[in-house]
Amino acid sequence: MTLGPLLIGIYVFVLAGFVGFEMITKVPPTLHTPLMSGANAISGITVVGAVAAATTDAPTVANILGALAIVTATINVVGGFLVTDRMLRMFGRKKPRALKAEGAGAAAGVSAEGREVVSK
């Protein structure tokens, strides 16, 4: 049996799909939104294909399409990863309330700096 590029591609596609299912089936609801925006960033992988299409000495229609693809895919990549990090930072930070419990009432008003220190 010999596999042409298309068949190999289909094999890879199906197997990667299963890997994706296996990894994500038990994701907790808290992470649904970050997972989605993170996945969104990863789907910006199209930028790899767009790069090859946008090389140019004399701009052609194909290059212009490629450059547009670079812009849209890069928006996805950069915006997606950054906003996911912004959300996950919120989940990660220690709550002033938890601090209060530890500090046994000493910390009635915890400053923003206090919160930062704790999170590190």
Next chain:
Amino acid sequence: MSQELIRSIVVPIIYLLSTILFIFGIKQLARVKTARRGNAIAAVGMLLAIIGALLELGIVDYRWIVGGMLIGTVIGALFAIRVQMTSMPEMVALFNGFGGIASALVATSVYWDLVVQRGAAGTVYEALGTDEAITVMLSILIGGITFTGSLVALLKLQGKLRKGQPILLPARHYITFGLLFASFALGGIAVAAAGGDSVVWVLALSSVSLILGVLLTIPIGGADMPVVVSLLNSYSGLAASMAGFVIGNPLLIIAGAMVGAAGLILTQIMCVAMNRSLLNVLVGGFGVADGGGGGGSDEYTSVTSCGPEEAAMLLENAESVIIIPGYGLAVAQAQHAVRELADLLKDRGTRVTYGIHPVAGRMPGHMNVLLAEADVPYEELLEMDVINPEFKNTDVVIILGANDVVNPVASKDPSSPIAGMPILNAHEARSVFVVKRSLSPGYAGIKNELFEYDNTMMIFGDAKKVLQGLIGEVKDL
């Protein structure tokens, strides 16, 4: 090192590393403790992939590439920094669209370069190879549908397009299926057409795919947006995979397939949470047409309402309080106010938790993100299965801008449009406060029995204002 060596060995290794980082990244992204690192790992994988792509190109004119990336970076960063947490569904919807159109553009660019610009003598499939010709057409189709579908979803999320209500064209199923078949036919004709003649067919295919995206999304109601956003997320992955087939790059195929799987899983979770099939959601028109069950009994007869003072008195003696947030909380930007109230109550020794319905809000996990923004510890947010047994022993439930997800009719009346939908059993608590602007129905378009229950009191008003009133009253106790 020669360019040949770089292309045949170095670049494939870089792509493989990138694939591995994506897999680890996504795996860690699915656990709360490691999620942030997972996101960073995936981002490194992306950086590697881009470096690999540039190495593969070798020395070329980089101006357009760098220019495009700079523009994309600035726009993407601005979105990421400025977007409000209440608007995350809109941003994700928009980005799904960008992912889709990027893949369609890459495929079109490859086609244009190899077929039109090089003036290929024979047919399209001779110029591109049959496999590639077919995947080019599929990329254009899926990418186009994802793009306009996402834009329509965005408008609906913003409350435009008839305030997010379903738009039902006459004979819409025939039109949609007709266009779907037409798109396959157009793609087939384009593949078999001679080089220059194929342009018309490809353009026709692009147009039909854009129209299809609109038609597939407009009949779907606002409350079904979590499903639609998840599904479009899946499509954007699929589109990236197709682009991978076009340029023969397994990295794109793998990354796209994993995103596609992630989107499908979330879609499935959302459907289960509404006890509806995906097909039922996609056919659309929920709560509008076919007006079976509802009719007649839509009038409320015995609704009790009260003000913050009265509510505060009950809260004073409550030992346990469960807060149920819904989309109304996001609209009123009341997440910080709700945390403040919860803190006040906790200082008085009351146990406060949050009951989160899987489809509360407009995208999966929407409420969790909002409350995290207000520093509510995620341990206090309890899933439906966990919190439902608790309601019986709870003194006060405060429902903030949620409606259909607490309607007891779902488990009682089999003819109801939401029959069988799992709900939060808020009605089992001793007292229930429903903070809502009016008695208008939720997206299902039906009356909520809960509002007439003896243990229910309505507090009419904007969620944030009511909460501020409550905070003032509780402080004065």
